[in-house]
Amino acid sequence: MAVVEDYIADSDDEDPAPSEQAYLPAKSYPPAPHVPAAKRTDTIDANIKGLPIQGLLERLSVPVAFQQAALEAQLSDEQVHTTRRRIASTLQEVADRLDIQRPADKATEGHKGKEERILDTKAYATITRFRAIYVTPDDALITPEMTSLANNILKSIKEPTEIARSILLDLKSIFSSNPHPEVSLDSGRRLIRPIGGDAGRSDMFEDQQWKGTWGVWNSLRWCIEVLPTQELVDNIPLILPPLLILMDDYEPSYRIRGLQILPSFLRIPTAVLHRTGIAQLLLRSIQHSISLHTTPPEPLLLEPSLTRLFELLHTLYPEGQGKEEEVAKNVEQAVEKGIVNGWAYSKSRKEGIASSVGVARAVELTFIPTLLSPLTIPSVPYIIPLQRANLRTLHTLLVTIEKTGRAARWRGEILNGVGILLVALSERGVQCGPNDGKLAEGTGTEQRTGKTGNNVAMQPEAGERQGVNRL
Numbered sequence: 270m271a272v273v274e275d276y277i278a279d280s281d282d283e284d285p286a287p288s289e290q291a292y293l294p295a296k297s298y299p300p301a302p303h304v305p306a307a308k309r310t311d312t313i314d315a316n317i318k319g320l321p322i323q324g325l326l327e328r329l330s331v332p333v334a335f336q337q338a339a340l341e342a343q344l345s346d347e348q349v350h351t352t353r354r355r356i357a358s359t360l361q362e363v364a365d366r367l368d369i370q371r372p373a374d375k376a377t378e379g380h381k382g383k384e385e386r387i388l389d390t391k392a393y394a395t396i397t398r399f400r401a402i403y404v405t406p407d408d409a410l411i412t413p414e415m416t417s418l419a420n421n422i423l424k425s426i427k428e429p430t431e432i433a434r435s436i437l438l439d440l441k442s443i444f445s446s447n448p449h450p451e452v453s454l455d456s457g458r459r460l461i462r463p464i465g466g467d468a469g470r471s472d473m474f475e476d477q478q479w480k481g482t483w484g485v486w487n488s489l490r491w492c493i494e495v496l497p498t499q500e501l502v503d504n505i506p507l508i509l510p511p512l513l514i515l516m517d518d519y520e521p522s523y524r525i526r527g528l529q530i531l532p533s534f535l536r537i538p539t540a541v542l543h544r545t546g547i548a549q550l551l552l553r554s555i556q557h558s559i560s561l562h563t564t565p566p567e568p569l570l571l572e573p574s575l576t577r578l579f580e581l582l583h584t585l586y587p588e589g590q591g592k593e594e595e596v597a598k599n600v601e602q603a604v605e606k607g608i609v610n611g612w613a614y615s616k617s618r619k620e621g622i623a624s625s626v627g628v629a630r631a632v633e634l635t636f637i638p639t640l641l642s643p644l645t646i647p648s649v650p651y652i653i654p655l656q657r658a659n660l661r662t663l664h665t666l667l668v669t670i671e672k673t674g675r676a677a678r679w680r681g682e683i684l685n686g687v688g689i690l691l692v693a694l695s696e697r698g699v700q701c702g703p704n705d706g707k708l709a710e711g712t713g714t715e716q717r718t719g720k721t722g723n724n725v726a727m728q729p730e731a732g733e734r735q736g737v738n739r740l
Contacts, residue, residue: 317362325366326395328359331410331483353412360399360418363392367425390435396422397436397491398484402529406522406568407487423491430500433492437507440492443485444511446478451550452513457505459546474519479511486515486526493533501537508534509547516554521568524558528573535584548585552599555581559607571607572631578603579635608632629670636666637679644686648693656690 320328335352400419401407426432450469451460463469479485489511496504512534515527531551535542542548558574582599586592611628640663643655663683667676 317358320362322363322366322392325359325363326392329356329395329399331356349409353410353415356399356410357412357415357418360396360415360422363396364418364422367422390432393423393426393432394436394439394488397488398482400487400491401484406525407484410483429495430497433495434500434504436488437492437504440485440489440511441507443482444479444514446476447473447514449473449510449513449517452510453506454510455506457507457509457545457547459550470517473514473517477518479514480523485511486523486530489515490530490533493530498536498538501534502541505537505541505545505547509550513550513554516551516558521561521563521570524561524570525568525573528555528558528577531577532580535581539585539587542585548581551581552578552585556599556602556606559603560610562607562611569627569631571611571628572634575603575607575631575635579639626675629675632666632670633675633679637663637682640666641682641686644690648690648697660687 317325317328331352396419399411399415400423401411401416423429445454448454448464450463450465450473452458453460465472489508493501493508501508512527512530515523515530518524518527537547539548542551555574555578558570559578561570563570578599582596586596608628608631611625640659643652643659646652648656667679667683670676
């Protein structure tokens with residue numbers, strides 16, 4: 270029997286690396302040429318008006334063969350446009366039909382049959398699959414028009430919480446053949462001993478039937494977004510298993526989809542995340558994604574993983590709670606796995622250059638804003654060591670990524686942050702001279718200069734001045 274724990278401390282053991290398989294991202298298909306509505310002669314829409322709801326749902330299915338062919342760029346542009354038109358026209362028909370049915374007489378609403386209510390739930394479940402985040406692994410098929418139509422249909426739901434619960438139950442059955450080995454299906458808590466032992470994670474990748482139902486990740490995201498916070502907590506056993514299955518998948522595209530869902534899930538109270546062990550599961554999953562150095566044509570994982578890591582750390586360890594050491598530990602781990610190893614072990618030639626630029630972009634968009642943020646807060650004595658450490662780290666990053674051309678674009682923000690810091694220090698009487706100097710050890714107001722109070726030495730080192738001059 271699986272044993273469940275309330276909370277488990279971090280383990281130094283690494284997640285077993287899943288077997289790597291080549292993944293080719295979606296080809297960037299051009300948009301379909303615009304044709305005026307009066308001149309359209311698409312035969313695929315000829316008999317759509319007479320189809321029952323079930324027939325419309327069948328037109329919204331995406332065969333697995335089509336998905337794989339699209340990902341491997343084996344489809345012609347016309348095939349893609351035809352499929353997109355079929356789905357878009359079907360979504361439009363569903364929207365039109367709901368508009369016709371919605372003003373029904375109140376006297377007949379109470380006599381709505383059970384079969385029709387179930388059919389409505391199935392229809393909504395299917396429609397949520399096309400509510401994608403555009404410019405993602407889904408953009409081989411989903412267009413902004415489809416997402417807009419899906420959103421308009423879903424906004425018409427009178428009781429979205431009830432529909433979301435029903436969809437989550439459907440998702441449970443879809444993902445049940447590949448349970449996550451570290452999550453209790455009954456309570457949603459972290460398991461002390463993974464199901465299946467060391468081989469449990471490998472079993473999760475066998476015969477992944479859930480991948481045959483395209484768009485289930487979008488359904489999961491919609492359910493999480495519409496559920497109130499307490500409902501979200503109550504339904505953790507239905508939400509967490511499929512979320513972690515996505516985040517821990519061996520294909521980068523599904524990991525990215527899981528990372529896109531995570532922000533909505535983090536509405537759950539921090540105490541619940543810690544008490545159930547979910548916090549550690551999420552941290553380990555993201556850290557593992559950071560360590561997977563994908564190279565084009567595979568989608569790059571580092572940037573979205575680092576972004577989610579900082580969001581998760583901010584949620585789990587708010588400022589002022591004495592958890593700075595835990596945050597620093599996770600950031601240090603991410604830097605080593607994602608940045609240092611990313612550059613050290615990048616491939617040569619064209620693939621290596623693209624990978625290195627991807628690392629530089631991830632550093633630029635995640636670490637630089639984080640390092641700049643403390644520079645603008647009041648420079649009280651216990652904050653000054655943090656500001657100095659951030660300046661040193663910022664200088665190192667700027668020198669490192671300078672050749673990628675991604676440093677200069679931050680010139681204004683960096684000069685603004687450093688300028689605010691220098692003005693604040695000057696107003697407090699802190700020495701900021703051209704000579705090299707070091708902060709004294711300790712957290713009190715007495716510094717190695719022998720002075721007390723706010724007269725704290727903080728001269729920028731030569732390297733830091735050089736880093737600013739490079740801008």
